[in-house]
Amino acid sequence: MTGGLLRATLTLLTGSVAAHAIPLVLGPALTRTYSPEAFGQFSLLWAVATNLAVVGCARYEFALPLETTEPRAAQLMALCARVLLAVTAASVAVAAVLAAVRGLPLAWxxxxxxxxxxxxxxxxxxxxxxxxxxxxxxxxxxxxxxxAVLQLLLGLLKMGPLGLVLGATAGGLGAAWLLARPAPAGGWAGLWRAPWAGLRTLAAQHKDFPLLNTPHAFLGALQDTLTLVLLAAWTGDAAAGLWALALRYLKAPATLVGGALAQALYPNLLKAASPADARRRVRQAQLGLAAVACPLAAVLLVWGPGLFAWAFGAQWAEAGQLARAIAPYIALHFVASPLAVVTMAWGAQGWALRLALVGQCLFFAGLATGLHLGGLVGAGWGVSASMLAYFAYYFWALANWEDMPHESRA
Structure with a gap:
């Protein structure tokens, strides 16, 4: 990594270590406070919420680093605020469907x-x-x-899956309040006074984000949602809870390291001196991520079942078997996760969307086949096997990208 990218990544990583250490340390207490069924219900609701939240601003927020003047950035902030308000309002209808079809008491x-x-x-x-x-x-x-702290406190008050939802939601709102500083030009109230004519012009200029990146992001989040729906329908809420717990803790390193790297890599790529320099930065990121991912996968393959049973309790023992099965997939995801910003920086969102659709098909083919042949653990092995070739091609393509921006590539 370059010096600037490394410093930025380490700054983000420092806070991320503390942020993720708390849920990881509290994990054994949470799994002894909440049942797999409670985790299953929470995870389904949270997956749907994440599915909507990830496109809550129609991905216009990812255009913010591209705006170099404060007035235009403030206009883009106004556009994001109004789109998010609309999506939040529309989620009321989704909640009603969840309550009616799934009978989910947390839908409200x-x-x-x-x-x-x-x-x-x-x-x-x-x-x-x-x-x-x-x-x-x-x-x-x-x-x-x-x-995580709030989830544990609410669990001790016997609030069940509602405690998991309210704790996570309160944490998100607290983070948003903290990030709302400084205010954009014109102040926060000014976001609602911005004329629609200017917002429409700005929206058209950044149309690739809602047209190309929004479907990509939505489909990526939809993968988690449909997975939990399929598991709950096939094997019950407890199996969905086991899957959610395993993925939550196994993807934590990807969220920790990958999230920090992605936030630093995106503006770094925009400042690359040349296409060759940009490719070099991406290759360095890939190698650095792989150096962390491979040992983690090896630990899960050898000791995964025992570690989960010891850490989370006997009722979560099957999650350890699942952890071993999805270890290869987790390693691949660890490397791929922060690289999602590369195609945004290079103007290759159309290519990324097309490839993601292929990946979705492969993921569910492996999941369904594995469920049919071997239940929950079989689903894990099926996903690991089906995604190997997909990620191999994805990494090769990014490392050997010919020019940027590039939307003509098949």
Missing amino acids: TLPLAVLAGGATQWLSLWATRSQRFALLSAARLVQQGGG
Whole structure:
């Protein structure tokens, strides 16, 4: 990594370590406070909320680092705020469907969870634009660490799955409040006074983000949602809870390291001196991530079942078998996760969307085949096997990209 990218990544990583250490340390207490069924219900609701929140601003927030003047950045902030408000309002209808079709008692909390997730992502990009990495680290600590503490406290009050939802939502809202500094030009009230004519012009200029990146992001989040729906329908809420717990803790390193690297890599790539320099930075990121991912996967393959049973209790023993099965997939995801910003920086979102659709098909083919042949653990092995070739091609393509921006590539 270059010096600037390394310093920025380490700054974000410092806060992320503390933020993720708290949920990890509290994990054994949480799994002894909440049942797999409670985790299953929470995870389904949270997956739907994440699915909506990830496109809460129609991905216009990712255009913020591209705006170099404060008035235009303020206009873009106004556009994001109005789109997020609309998506939050629309989530009320989704909540009603969940309550009617799935009989999910937590459905009424969905709009608040969508608002928390969407606002945190939006304001994180606002902080990224001005490279306020220390503030981003603090916000991550509030969101992840504070949310986990609240979940445990609410669990001790016997609030069941509602405690998991309210704790996570409160953590997200707290992080968003922290990130809302400084205000954009004209202040926060000014976002609602911005004329629609100017916002429409700005929206058209950044149309690739809603047209290309929004479907990509939505489909990526939809993968988690549909996975939990499929598991709950096939094997029950407890299996969905086991899957959610395993993925939550196994993807924590990817969220920790990958999230920090992505927030630093995106503006870094925009400043690359040449296409060759940009490719070099991406290759360095890939190698650095792989050096961390491979040992983690080896530990899970050898000791995964025993570690999970020891850490989380006997009722979560099957999650350890699942952890071993999805270890290869987790390693690949660890490397791929922060690289999602590369195609945004290079103007290759159309290519990324097309490839993601292929990846979705492969993922669910492996999941369904594995479920049919070997139940929950079989699903894990099926996903690991089906995604190997996909990620191998993805890494090769980014490392050997010919020119940027590039939307003509098949």
